[in-house]
Amino acid sequence: MPQEEFGEFRYYPTPKIVVDELLEDPAAWMTLFHELLHAVSEMYGLELDEGQIRTLEVALGDAFRGNPELRLFGEKI
Numbered sequence: 508m509p510q511e512e513f514g515e516f517r518y519y520p521t522p523k524i525v526v527d528e529l530l531e532d533p534a535a536w537m538t539l540f541h542e543l544l545h546a547v548s549e550m551y552g553l554e555l556d557e558g559q560i561r562t563l564e565v566a567l568g569d570a571f572r573g574n575p576e577l578r579l580f581g582e583k584i
């Protein structure tokens with residue numbers, strides 16, 4: 508992983524997200540979320556560019572921060 512990056516998504520040989528282990532919260536979680544969006548884009552053929560990924564990261568991150576009940580969403584589906 509290049510030094511200027513905090514995380515990355517690799518599709519081959521198996522899909523994998525890597526986050527810099529030195530990152531602390533909330534940067535570690537936001538990096539994981541950012542890389543998860545790259546993974547979804549690549550695995551589902553969305554072809555999102557970096558700007559679109561960052562927009563989704565900020566918009567969805569704000570939605571989760573502003574609505575704590577959304578954090579339980581994954582446990583309910």
Ligand SMILES: [Zn+2]
Nearest residue numbers: 541545557560
């Ligand atoms: Zn990115």
